Amino acid sequence: MSMNNIDNTDLTKPEKRNAFSELMSSRGRQQRHIREHNNEAKECQSYSFSARDGLGPYIAHPESHSANTVVYYNDDFVVIHDKFPKSTLHLLLLPRDTEKTRLHPFDAFEDIEFLNKVKAEVKKLRPLAASELRRQFGKYSAQEAMRQEALNAETPPDELPAGRDWDKEIMCGVHAHPSMNHLHVHIISMDRHSERLKHRKHYNSFSTPFFVRIEDFPLARDDPRRHPGREGYLRWDFVCWRCGNNFGNRFSELKRHLEEEFEHWKRL
């Protein structure tokens, strides 16, 4: 799925290495060297320094990770599959700009030029994500039936029926209080159908204003989402993203309901 490759040697040029060094934690060069020496895939994914720095290795060395994880990368971005997806499709868009990657997204996106670069990359990424949804669920979808039929015809037509607009089923944005230190934009399908969705915060971080869509930036100075703790988004009742039913504190009941909704959703 890799779309662009960057010359590996670019990353080892002195100026580049210095830049990437800033991605690392505050420990000294020597220890960093030891770590880079042990830089196997398994090691990279563990919480070697801090649990919150887990995205750093993907940004620093996307080429050293499996294609199962890294969707694509270029000079400015790395796109990976979230290791703990909270929906059937859950990607992370990681800007590599060393001036931004350690910033809170609200601060990073104050730079309109940078924001626009991110928005442009999201715009590029959306169709990729939509096509992945079609690949996974097209066979169940009523709206896809004609398109699938045309595809399977003996002589497929030059122009396929549009089928379902999967782009509508994807949302892109950041958490008002990210848990990982490196700037990351979630590209996530709506379904919330995942074994990894286990806690209240998992659900509400994608289903309340705690999730701030990229198109909502730049954020107004008085936007309440700037104070997610004060607003208590993560403690809100569970509300189904699709039907709006309120499940109070009953997470298990919500999970069972999400299963049902998923079955309907993929058949639309």
Added chain:
Amino acid sequence: MSMNNIDNTDLTKPEKRNAFSELMSSRGRQQRHIREHNNEAKECQSYSFSARDGLGPYIAHPESHSANTVVYYNDDFVVIHDKFPKSTLHLLLLPRDTEKTRLHPFDAFEDIEFLNKVKAEVKKLRPLAASELRRQFGKYSAQEAMRQEALNAETPPDELPAGRDWDKEIMCGVHAHPSMNHLHVHIISMDRHSERLKHRKHYNSFSTPFFVRIEDFPLARDDPRRHPGREGYLRWDFVCWRCGNNFGNRFSELKRHLEEEFEHWKRL
């Protein structure tokens, strides 16, 4: 282990039956009759009417229960094994006096004559309980070694060494806020070694002033134990009954510690 039997027919004499009828809940005679008809052992132990009336059947019909449960009974008392023992030895002394059995122990024991009858029965029961502890743990006890040795000699002496004073390892009293509606006095060994000890309240109800020893009655008017909720005994930190160590809220750690203490305690 039964020491006294009462004539079964006594319980069915009209005046007696009326008396025992008061032990039942507020439902009518007809339903009561149906219940007594279904009065099998299993049925008696279930929470047929209310979870808090579970001791009633033992008081009303001790003769219809297994000797594994009923230790002994006479006209005035029934002694049973607690169905959910919170120590290796845990008996309940149940006064049968229909004027008292529905009272809170603090009220029932205001009647000094009645209190003295209960104290006398406790005094009788203690040696029985102590001998049961000796039976169970004498073989581990250092203080019992000489006595056990004498017992196992070819010609046992007329007078055995005293051995360990197991009476000290028993405490007798009531809960400041009993959970079961019928008046009951706990006869319980100190060890708190039981699979049934599962919750904070289980432990603290026997290890704080929430447990009021029978010898502390009559209770002063201003005794703080009259207000167990206000005093918050059941919410106290866990404190080992033997070494006094404080385990905070860490119930599991307390449980592991109790296991160790038990191994030492039985070897004294």
Added chain:
DNA sequence: TATTCCGATAGTGAC
């Protein structure tokens, strides 16, 4: 203030 089951909540440790 019973037990039991189920589930929500809270604290910890991760190299």
Added chain:
DNA sequence: GTCACTATCGGAATGAG
């Protein structure tokens, strides 16, 4: 604010016709 493990805490039902 990661995950994963353990454990604490919290509500609801508990029978029988």
